[in-house]
Amino acid sequence: MSGSASPDGRWSIGELAEQAGVTVKTVRFYSDRGLLPEAARSAGGHRRYGPEALDRLRLIRSLRTLDLPLPQVDRILAQEDAAGATDALEDAVAGQLRALGTQLSALRWREAALRLLHDCTPEERADRLRLIGAVPLPPTTDALARFWRRVLPARLPARLLSTLLEAAVPQPPADPTPSQVLTFARLRAVATDPRVRDIDIRRLAARTSDGACRPAVLYEGLVEACALASADVRAQRPPHAGEALDCFVGAHAGLRDTRDTPAFRRQLSAQLGLLAHPLIDRYWHLAGELPSAARQPTIGAMDDWLRAALDAQVT
Template sequence: MWSIGELAGHAGVTVKTVRFYSDRGLLPEAGRSAGGHRRYGPEALDRLRLIRSLRTLDLPVPDVGRVLDSEDALEDVVAGQLRELGTQLAALRWREAALQLVRDCPAGERADRLRLIGAVSAPPSTAALARFWRRWLPPRLPARVLSAVVDQAVPEPPADPTPAQVLAFARLHALVSGPCTGASGVSDWQPAAHRTGGGYRPAVLYEGLGEAYALASPDLRAQRQPYDGEALDCFVAAYARSRGTRDTPAFRRELSGQLAADPRIDLYWQLAAELYGPSRPTPGAAHDWLCAALDAGIARSAA
């Protein structure tokens, strides 16, 4: 049986350290001396060395206790620490890019950039962007459709951002957090083509638009000029089916006029494009490409 000082000496730690872990139940005593002093068996040395190893990895004391109580807990504890460390590293990379952005900008722009960056957490949250789209989309969309649209429309912040991407996300956050300039409410942001009368089925529209955007994406990545094809037919059919009508030349002319008059959120998609990168066209870019294809097809028919 070892005294607390003897155990500390064998382990190469201070008496204070042994007492700390004993008081928190991580290092049980084997007994007490006649004078009431703590006594430890040789197995306490292995347990103390394990505690020190776990603490060297910065595991919190409660997590160390979980591992000591059950070896199966080690995998979960390590996984949790890796997730936390990943978040911390992402925050550091974001802060580094933000500092570079402030350092390298003209002096006259620093106050504005500091204001934009200061409104965004590090690492940034996309909650404000998701809330914006849930307000902007038609009410009573099925949860499945709503989730799919929000997933496509909300860009994830890059894990290792450039200063330009930090600025783009900060501007995007400011855009969706501020009022709709020149509009009486959020509903005014909804395109007129999406706010038709009775019988309108928005779920049919947004499901079809997602398919059309996916079909148009390869052409966008290849930088092809807009043209008639499967993507455009799918695009027009989505609008037609959502209104219970057919895809006809007259309907295409009507749809073209409505889409041309829409209060498009071009700035949102321009900023989002900097976060998506060139390999992933935004839904806004796909929409513009399909609108251009629609207009070109109508012009050819008229000629």
């Protein structure tokens, strides 16, 4: 503790402010909120503070320097001598770190977006401004998740739907380049395109001869087939027959409650060729340009590989 108190070991509000390097107004503010302990009152009714007030004031200043809001400072001080004091401070610091991370992410995206606009031609600027202006800061994947919830068959089991969304929805880069900002903005534009209502991917969940409809059977199998094909796709090996293709065809056969035969494979190859949709193709193309695709191929890339393997086998 720097400086000395008066002979009675107490300071006036002005002396405490001087010791702490703050204004009298600041001391009075914290005092009025009950954050500073008063040792006594003078005969004239003026506040007098002991050494513990200086320690408390310095702690408050440290907490406020970390930009902790006053309600959190109140809670930390209230629990300072209790068993939960450490937890209160840890929770407050963790919350600030999360908030700061969000702010930094927004700033990085804003900087990359500004560079994107700065470096483009005047003819490109209006379109790019429209695209990036539609992306919230920091960017979220909400629109992409809604896109797939709208496109995928209804009544999929929650666990399966979660697996599909995790694989289909790429996370925005934490520190994007201008081109990645543009790619993500274009991806979001695809996901919010009004034409999405015309996508009929649900035709994959065709009904069997007995009228049953088992989309979960199909998508469980497709998830497994993609997992088996991922190493080949990542290594850029040519499409070929094997366990991944057998699993892929088996998923479609299981959906229709039929056997995997050469005739079925020829029929499936023709049917799958009719299901292509430009928005879906565009989505996977853009998703493949984001950093996450370098770690794990997109479902679209693996599906293309599996379809190509099927086409090569039946032709």
